[in-house]
Amino acid sequence: MTAPSRPSALRWGILATGGIAAAFAADLRTAGLDLVAVGSRSQESADAFAARYGIARAHGSYEALAADPEVDIVYVATPHPMHHADARLALEHGKHVLVEKAFTLNRSEAQDLADLGREKGLLVMEAMWTRYLPHMVRLREIIAAGVLGEIRAVSADHTQSLPTDPAHRLNALELGGGALLDLGIYPISFVYDVLGAPLTVQATGRLAETGADAEVATIMTHTGGAVSTTLSSSRAAGPNTAVVLGTRARIEIDRVWYSPTTFRVVATDGTVQEEFDGRTTADGRGGGRGMQYQALAAERYVADGTLDSDLLPVAESVAIMGLLDNIRAQIGVRYPGEAA
Ligand SMILES: NC(=O)C1=CN([C@@H]2O[C@H](COP(=O)(O)OP(=O)(O)OC[C@H]3O[C@@H](n4cnc5c(N)ncnc54)[C@H](OP(=O)(O)O)[C@@H]3O)[C@@H](O)[C@H]2O)C=CC1
Numbered sequence: 622m623t624a625p626s627r628p629s630a631l632r633w634g635i636l637a638t639g640g641i642a643a644a645f646a647a648d649l650r651t652a653g654l655d656l657v658a659v660g661s662r663s664q665e666s667a668d669a670f671a672a673r674y675g676i677a678r679a680h681g682s683y684e685a686l687a688a689d690p691e692v693d694i695v696y697v698a699t700p701h702p703m704h705h706a707d708a709r710l711a712l713e714h715g716k717h718v719l720v721e722k723a724f725t726l727n728r729s730e731a732q733d734l735a736d737l738g739r740e741k742g743l744l745v746m747e748a749m750w751t752r753y754l755p756h757m758v759r760l761r762e763i764i765a766a767g768v769l770g771e772i773r774a775v776s777a778d779h780t781q782s783l784p785t786d787p788a789h790r791l792n793a794l795e796l797g798g799g800a801l802l803d804l805g806i807y808p809i810s811f812v813y814d815v816l817g818a819p820l821t822v823q824a825t826g827r828l829a830e831t832g833a834d835a836e837v838a839t840i841m842t843h844t845g846g847a848v849s850t851t852l853s854s855s856r857a858a859g860p861n862t863a864v865v866l867g868t869r870a871r872i873e874i875d876r877v878w879y880s881p882t883t884f885r886v887v888a889t890d891g892t893v894q895e896e897f898d899g900r901t902t903a904d905g906r907g908g909g910r911g912m913q914y915q916a917l918a919a920e921r922y923v924a925d926g927t928l929d930s931d932l933l934p935v936a937e938s939v940a941i942m943g944l945l946d947n948i949r950a951q952i953g954v955r956y957p958g959e960a961a
């Protein structure tokens with residue numbers, strides 16, 4: 622197995638210096654991509670980050686990063702409520718953007734980014750890195766070939782035991798906290814990928830003291846009567862596995878299903894038809910956390926002029942944010958400044 626090839630080099634700039642910015646920088650380096658700049662609210666953080674990852678240009682503001690003529694594409698790695706303004710800033714300066722999940726806080730912000738990208742002729746892409754992983758690419762091939770028969774159900778969880786500190790990003794409403802936007806988006810995006818938009822959505826959840834959701838469960842129905850269930854929790858670590866259930870066979874994705882991992886295709890009589898290992902690649906671009914695949918895909922969409930993801934078109938990111946709005950309305954989570 623080989624990782625996707627790299628058709629054209631883009632010069633990457635990273636906006637923010639937190640946890641995922643560091644993981645992304647490390648994966649860009651592993652994959653040999655051109656990481657040229659970083660921007661932070663503080664020059665000190667930008668300098669420290671640049672020194673750690675061998676980045677030539679360190680900016681003490683997001684504005685300076687966005688305006689840097691040496692940067693072609695900006696990876697936005699701030700908390701959810703800042704994605705919209707930070708991605709807009711980069712787009713206004715003529716940069717393509719790869720925006721961390723959840724894409725924005727809500728559907729209306731997502732639509733605005735999609736519209737601005739189209740207007741400016743720039744790539745606007747959600748960094749739902751799971752969609753680009755080798756095991757997900759193979760899974761889609763198997764499903765498209767009809768190996769599973771008719772798909773009747775999809776089920777997945779994203780459950781972790783994370784800090785309960787009310788000020789933590791996961792719990793603070795002003796930082797877009799909540800299990801749904803942070804964790805639940807993975808199984809929901811996966812369901813969307815396999816079964817498409819739901820016809821009906823039922824959600825239930827438990828809110829933490831801060832008003833952010835700590836647990837959320839969804840049951841959705843889809844075209845043809847297929848059903849899906851998802852679970853997210855920021856309080857308890859579960860299996861973090863996923864299953865796609867068809868009339869002829871099922872796919873069982875091992876833990877941690879949303880990162881580079883293994884799966885099996887199991888026929889209804891229990892015979893294992895295929896075992897797939899998506900944890901390594903032959904050409905050295907694999908390994909790490911697996912975030913480089915989305916970056917390589919972004920470079921392809923710019924090189925081929927499509928300026929949109931074939932695996933997660935921006936219109937689908939907008940629709941998924943609308944679905945999350947619906948779920949949040951059902952469980953009673955509203956972010957500061959959102960209309961009642
Ligand atoms: N794809 C994945 O696997 C993961 C994705 N994520 C996503 O990445 C994003 C960031 O998460 P994560 O890296 O864990 O968050 P962190 O809190 O570790 O980092 C966020 C960074 O955003 C910047 N920032 C800007 N405004 C604020 C603010 N008001 N408060 C705090 N930080 C601010 C800071 O950078 P600076 O000080 O340099 O300006 C900060 O370091 C989220 O959208 C999250 O969902 C998170 C973890 C894993």
Ligand SMILES: O=C1CO[C@H](CO)[C@@H](O)[C@@H]1O
Binds near residue numbers: 781
């Ligand atoms: O994949 C992930 C791992 O967990 C993080 C929370 O700590 C999430 O934000 C992230 O998207």
